[in-house]
Amino acid sequence: MPDPTVTRRSTPPPHRSLLVLLAAISVLPVTVHLPALPEIAAAYGTSIALVNLSIAGYAIATVTAEAASGALSDRYGRRPVVLVSVTVFTFASLGCAMAPTIEIFLVCRMSQAAIAACFPVAMVAIKETSRGDDAVRRIGFAGMGWALAPMLGTILGGTLDDLFGWRSIFFVLAVIGGLVLLVSMRHMTETSIRSDAPGRDFPSALRRILASPRFWTYSLCMACSMGTLYVFLGGAPLVMDRDFGGSGVALGLYMAMIPGGFVLGSYFAGTLGPRVFRARLLVLARSLTCAALLAGLVIAVTWDLHPLALFASCAFVGVGNGLTTPVVNTAVMSEHEALAGTALGVSAAVSIGGGALVSSLAGPALSDIDSASALLLLLLAPAALALVAAILAAVADRTTTGE
Numbered sequence: 001m002p003d004p005t006v007t008r009r010s011t012p013p014p015h016r017s018l019l020v021l022l023a024a025i026s027v028l029p030v031t032v033h034l035p036a037l038p039e040i041a042a043a044y045g046t047s048i049a050l051v052n053l054s055i056a057g058y059a060i061a062t063v064t065a066e067a068a069s070g071a072l073s074d075r076y077g078r079r080p081v082v083l084v085s086v087t088v089f090t091f092a093s094l095g096c097a098m099a100p101t102i103e104i105f106l107v108c109r110m111s112q113a114a115i116a117a118c119f120p121v122a123m124v125a126i127k128e129t130s131r132g133d134d135a136v137r138r139i140g141f142a143g144m145g146w147a148l149a150p151m152l153g154t155i156l157g158g159t160l161d162d163l164f165g166w167r168s169i170f171f172v173l174a175v176i177g178g179l180v181l182l183v184s185m186r187h188m189t190e191t192s193i194r195s196d197a198p199g200r201d202f203p204s205a206l207r208r209i210l211a212s213p214r215f216w217t218y219s220l221c222m223a224c225s226m227g228t229l230y231v232f233l234g235g236a237p238l239v240m241d242r243d244f245g246g247s248g249v250a251l252g253l254y255m256a257m258i259p260g261g262f263v264l265g266s267y268f269a270g271t272l273g274p275r276v277f278r279a280r281l282l283v284l285a286r287s288l289t290c291a292a293l294l295a296g297l298v299i300a301v302t303w304d305l306h307p308l309a310l311f312a313s314c315a316f317v318g319v320g321n322g323l324t325t326p327v328v329n330t331a332v333m334s335e336h337e338a339l340a341g342t343a344l345g346v347s348a349a350v351s352i353g354g355g356a357l358v359s360s361l362a363g364p365a366l367s368d369i370d371s372a373s374a375l376l377l378l379l380l381a382p383a384a385l386a387l388v389a390a391i392l393a394a395v396a397d398r399t400t401t402g403e
Contacts, residue, residue: 135330217390219346224385226354289383
């Protein structure tokens with residue numbers, strides 16, 4: 001009689017386009033409603049500060065969803081987690097669209113974060129259906145869709161708000177969720193070999209993962225990389241206003257260079273992943289970011305820096321993160337093959353939480369920032385820490401593999 005705790009793949013793996021779609025939709029709701037924040041506040045007769053809880057609350061819920069979804073997918077399988085998360089997202093989107101009060105809107109908005117579970121599950125599914133170093137390549141290309149979704153989200157949200165009002169944004173998200181749910185029900189086959197193995201309870205799995213030095217070096221590298229991005233996002237508008245006196249349109253165009261850099265970095269990760277040893281690619285990514293920021297700082301101190309030069313150097317924050325993300329994701333999953341979902345979910349939570357901590361520590365300095373050189377110097381601190389963590393990850397890999 002077959003062991004009921006074992007689930008073997010007897011169907012073809014899900015198509016890679018579906019996994020890219022799941023990765024993209026996991027971050028689409030992050031930015032899609034931002035252009036409509038003033039209209040949402042006006043509709044409920046409340047302050048922007050209260051409506052902004054839809055951003056902070058969503059971020060907290062995202063960390064929780066990513067951490068929990070990995071463990072749940074290890075225990076119950078990838079397919080059930082995807083179907084449940086997309087279903088919750090779809091109904092939560094409808095709730096946001098029809099919410100009569102700001103309190104109900106905020107609850108539904110945080111419930112939308114269930115869709116964040118699709119990101120670690122999609123990454124694990126890619127890893128489980130890839131051979132060897134091909135996982136880095138495929139995760140790198142999936143990262144391109146993950147990076148483009150928030151950019152397209154603001155465009156979609158702004159257009160819908162102008163044409164049909166802010167509630168249409170969430171109706172459209174509900175439609176998108178429903179369509180993704182139908183596609184997932186048909187094509188999201190199970191990729192986990194074992195869905196309910198002994199010892200897969202979350203506490204014991206968490207202890208095993210947190211005891212791994214490699215997990216911490218890779219995850220802290222990602223956390224510092226995210227922190228560098230968050231510091232830039234908080235400081236760039238201030239520098240643009242105080243030092244350059246640029247317009248909001250110019251700022252938007254310059255800021256687009258960062259996700260553009262992420263897409264480029266993801267493409268390079270997809271191209272170089274199978275050819276370059278994982279830890280070396282990570283050190284290269286972090287060195288590239290530090291070198292670009294240092295070059296920008298030297299130019300800023302020596303000459304009058306044009307905004308384009310500032311944002312061109314900062315674009316390598318995006319390039320570096322685009323290279324870093326697939327390497328880190330592959331590394332933490334490879335470290336714990338039987339607990340890949342749990343490891344990736346916890347790593348994602350560490351990365352987002354650590355990045356937010358770095359941003360908070362930089363907050364006092366950001367409030368007084370008034371020059372491009374000051375911003376670049378501030379960015380170099382977490383970027384350098386990410387490089388140190390990458391080097392430690394390389395050392396840990398060398399010690400483990402003997403390379």
